[in-house]
Amino acid sequence: MSQDQDLTLRIRRYDPSTGRSWLQEYRVRAGGILRFTDLLRKINTEQDPTLAWNSSCEHGQCGSCAVRVNGKPLLACELLVENAVKEFGTKEFLIEPITVGPVVRDLVVDLEVAYRRVEGMKPFIIRPRENPYGEGEYRIDPKEMDPYVDATRCINCFCCATACISGPRSFVGPNAIMSCVVRLLDPREDAKAERFKLLHGPNGVAHCHTSKACSHVCPKEIDVAHFVRLAKSLRLKEKA
């Protein structure tokens, strides 16, 4: 049975009406199998209803609860108290918003700009290739999907983009690049030259420093850096 833990949570607050930002400390007693979203809810109901944070699915599928805990971007709904104590070796946690967009309030971030970066990489089929099966559905051989099927598990939580040392100013970000590479490998699309242009545009893959931080933090355990690397190597092949 999991033990109750006495935790200290230092949470980055932001009040948009005054522009004030500060760290607020909360002491929380919690069972080991509670998740960090449960801790934030506990604070709301027992101590401070004004603390703002995001969640939706509470099941690791929507990405809306992404925050930084002791510097590491992660999904708050997936982090159990007992695992956090083990992983970080402490019962004191600094909780901050992710860094890919402006903070709306406390831990809530406006993701519109971040989503626009993904949209700009056209994660949809730009121009469909003629369907070899005629009118029916376009079936993809599982072998053809193998090279990119992992990437399709991305939930756009922006944890990788938050961890990326290249930052969002000059670089579209690892998940945006990956969403473009997926369609580059997708046999249904007939717009490869346009894809290469997107990937190697001014905010494209050249900004990646191959730190692999994106792969390290991805809650879906996608090797994001592999796909970013792939975008670079496919370029080399195209040049050769």
Ligand code: SF4
């Ligand atoms: S690649 Fe992983 S970390 Fe990045 S947005 Fe997708 S799910 Fe989140």
Ligand code: SF4
């Ligand atoms: S490997 Fe590239 S894309 Fe991934 S975190 Fe490092 S710099 Fe960013």
Ligand code: FES
């Ligand atoms: S609330 Fe949906 S991923 Fe955490």
